[in-house]
Amino acid sequence: MFRSWRKTTAAVAAFVACVWSFQAHAGDAVAADPEVVEKNRKANEACFACHSEFGFKNPPRTDMDMKKLAETLYDPKVFAGSNHGTMDCRQCHGQGYNDYPHSETGKSETSPCSECHATKVARLEPQYDASVHARLESVKAKFTCATCHDPHIDLGATLLKDPLKIAVQDNKACLECHDSDEVFAKYAADDDKTPGIKKKRPNIDTIHEWLPNTKRHWQTVRCVECHTPEVKANRPLSHEILDKEKAEKNCLSCHSANSSLKTRLYRHLVKDEQDRLGFTNSIILSSSYVIGATRHPLLDKIVIGLVALTLGGVLLHGAIRIVFAIRRKGKKQ
Numbered sequence: 001m002f003r004s005w006r007k008t009t010a011a012v013a014a015f016v017a018c019v020w021s022f023q024a025h026a027g028d029a030v031a032a033d034p035e036v037v038e039k040n041r042k043a044n045e046a047c048f049a050c051h052s053e054f055g056f057k058n059p060p061r062t063d064m065d066m067k068k069l070a071e072t073l074y075d076p077k078v079f080a081g082s083n084h085g086t087m088d089c090r091q092c093h094g095q096g097y098n099d100y101p102h103s104e105t106g107k108s109e110t111s112p113c114s115e116c117h118a119t120k121v122a123r124l125e126p127q128y129d130a131s132v133h134a135r136l137e138s139v140k141a142k143f144t145c146a147t148c149h150d151p152h153i154d155l156g157a158t159l160l161k162d163p164l165k166i167a168v169q170d171n172k173a174c175l176e177c178h179d180s181d182e183v184f185a186k187y188a189a190d191d192d193k194t195p196g197i198k199k200k201r202p203n204i205d206t207i208h209e210w211l212p213n214t215k216r217h218w219q220t221v222r223c224v225e226c227h228t229p230e231v232k233a234n235r236p237l238s239h240e241i242l243d244k245e246k247a248e249k250n251c252l253s254c255h256s257a258n259s260s261l262k263t264r265l266y267r268h269l270v271k272d273e274q275d276r277l278g279f280t281n282s283i284i285l286s287s288s289y290v291i292g293a294t295r296h297p298l299l300d301k302i303v304i305g306l307v308a309l310t311l312g313g314v315l316l317h318g319a320i321r322i323v324f325a326i327r328r329k330g331k332k333q
């Protein structure tokens, strides 16, 4: 009797998991049941009673590690507006956090992304495995999907749409490490020459000093635009962060009418426009996101300068070769 009850429960659980994962794959096509969402929001209030600014200022008990709590605060409104905002915290965290002090096993019960996004993870994982962070010995073990993706805050690019918002969200993860000595040191390997001392963080603006107004670029375009290979138009994002030698340095890959950004950062705008008008171009060429070589006076000069330099270089190179060829001929004779 007991065993068959267990079997039934297992079957029901499997069915629920199946339906659940189907929903997760279907993307935002499947609107969550408003009643369930309401129930989940109510249930989450129990967690926000501590894990929010309000909870921190009005702690329900006095025997807590307040320093640790301060590092684990979330804004209920931000969470509600995120990818996972319709969910119950316990769908990812299990039942180990229902009471305080939390159970010792709580952390090991956190669901991995693959539990609900199996198809996506199967597609992304090989790219991720080939990326610099997954290959560098020092970084590998500490790097997970959640290192870049905050499941409590992030909102999918498809929903954000605005390139400026997408850029801020996606660059935040990279900059959190690459623009902070303290965080970088937690991940970096020991220095080659002085073991025991962490490798120094290369300054992000110095590395890219060939790029004019780096700060403006960090606000408007993503690190991954230059640091990942471009893949198919319908699958434009790769998780493979390339070796630095392979990063994009060509200004015209973005600053041209045929900008690669059309299939990357601006793809959601382009798609929107295509759906609306049946063709594209006007947004990229007329909205404030425009970065084509014709809009920005300084940029115009730089692009013209670059073209002139390239042309000049080619001409000079040609001239020198002709001179040398003539001289060699002269010597032979």
Ligand code: HEC
Pocket (backbone or CB within 6 Å): 046, 047, 048, 049, 050, 051, 060, 061, 064, 065, 066, 068, 069, 072, 089, 090, 093, 097, 098, 100, 101, 102, 106, 107
């Ligand atoms: C009474 C206050 C309180 C409540 C309610 C509470 N937490 Fe916590 N939680 C804390 C504190 C304090 C910490 C800091 C680490 C510690 O002391 O265990 C923490 C830590 C955590 C951590 C990090 C664990 C780790 O080992 O790093 C998670 C995850 C967590 N809580 C999830 C939840 C979830 C989910 C809920 C709701 C079901 C919840 N908490 C409810 C106070 C609370």
Ligand code: HEC
Pocket (backbone or CB within 6 Å): 044, 047, 048, 051, 071, 072, 073, 074, 079, 084, 087, 088, 089, 090, 091, 092, 093, 110, 111, 144, 146, 147, 151, 152
């Ligand atoms: C989609 C899954 C998911 C949902 C939903 C979710 N979390 Fe988390 N949470 C995670 C993951 C994954 C981590 C571990 C992050 C890491 O390793 O850096 C985490 C970490 C935490 C931590 C520890 C943070 C730290 O810096 O140590 C707290 C506290 C927490 N979650 C609370 C909550 C609360 C409260 C809710 C509901 C309002 C919630 N989580 C909903 C996946 C989720």
Ligand code: HEC
Pocket (backbone or CB within 6 Å): 023, 024, 025, 026, 027, 028, 029, 030, 031, 032, 083, 084, 091, 092, 111, 112, 113, 114, 115, 116, 117, 145, 146, 149, 151, 155, 156, 157, 158
């Ligand atoms: C317990 C199940 C669960 C877990 C675990 C989970 N998610 Fe989700 N995720 C969902 C659901 C449900 C949605 C919303 C789908 C919808 O809108 O219908 C979602 C949506 C998303 C989206 C937005 C849609 C998209 O694909 O662009 C992203 C991105 C995402 N999750 C990333 C993650 C990452 C990264 C992790 C691991 C840190 C994770 N999720 C863990 C259930 C989960």
Ligand code: HEC
Pocket (backbone or CB within 6 Å): 113, 114, 117, 120, 121, 124, 125, 128, 133, 143, 144, 145, 146, 147, 148, 149, 156, 157, 158, 170, 173, 224, 237, 239, 241
């Ligand atoms: C080095 C940082 C980084 C790591 C690590 C990372 N991601 Fe991403 N991920 C990104 C960025 C940047 C985007 C770009 C958002 C876009 O344009 O859609 C993204 C997009 C996504 C998306 C939405 C777009 C899509 O292709 O469906 C999902 C889902 C996702 N990541 C899941 C994962 C999972 C699962 C892992 C772990 C295997 C992971 N990510 C690890 C940075 C990272």
Ligand code: HEC
Pocket (backbone or CB within 6 Å): 132, 133, 136, 138, 139, 147, 148, 173, 174, 175, 176, 177, 178, 183, 184, 187, 188, 189, 199, 223, 224, 227, 241, 242, 243, 244, 245
């Ligand atoms: C959690 C910290 C962290 C995050 C987040 C992170 N990185 Fe890194 N990254 C590192 C560390 C540490 C190294 C290794 C430095 C070393 O040992 O040389 C590194 C190395 C690199 C390198 C140099 C690879 C080479 O050829 O030497 C590039 C490029 C890079 N990261 C780009 C990115 C981009 C783009 C993102 C965001 C999508 C990102 N990183 C997110 C910590 C991080």
Ligand code: HEC
Pocket (backbone or CB within 6 Å): 171, 174, 175, 178, 202, 204, 207, 208, 211, 217, 218, 221, 222, 223, 224, 225, 226, 227, 244, 245, 247, 248, 249
């Ligand atoms: C316009 C394209 C472009 C953008 C945008 C860009 N990078 Fe780079 N990055 C490069 C190129 C090219 C190199 C190689 C530089 C060289 O060899 O002179 C590089 C080098 C690096 C390195 C290697 C540093 C070293 O010497 O070890 C890191 C780390 C890095 N970038 C991180 C980032 C981060 C983080 C962002 C986003 C804030 C970013 N990059 C944005 C093109 C770009």
Ligand code: HEC
Pocket (backbone or CB within 6 Å): 210, 211, 212, 213, 216, 217, 220, 221, 222, 225, 226, 248, 249, 250, 251, 252, 253, 254, 255, 288, 289, 290, 291, 296, 298, 299, 302
């Ligand atoms: C990955 C795409 C990308 C690459 C590569 C790139 N840029 Fe940009 N650049 C942008 C975007 C997006 C903006 C923001 C446009 C705006 O301000 O409206 C921008 C802005 C600029 C600006 C205006 C800055 C300001 O002060 O307002 C200049 C100048 C510029 N880029 C020059 C360059 C040069 C020179 C290179 C090559 C060394 C380059 N860019 C490479 C995307 C790129």
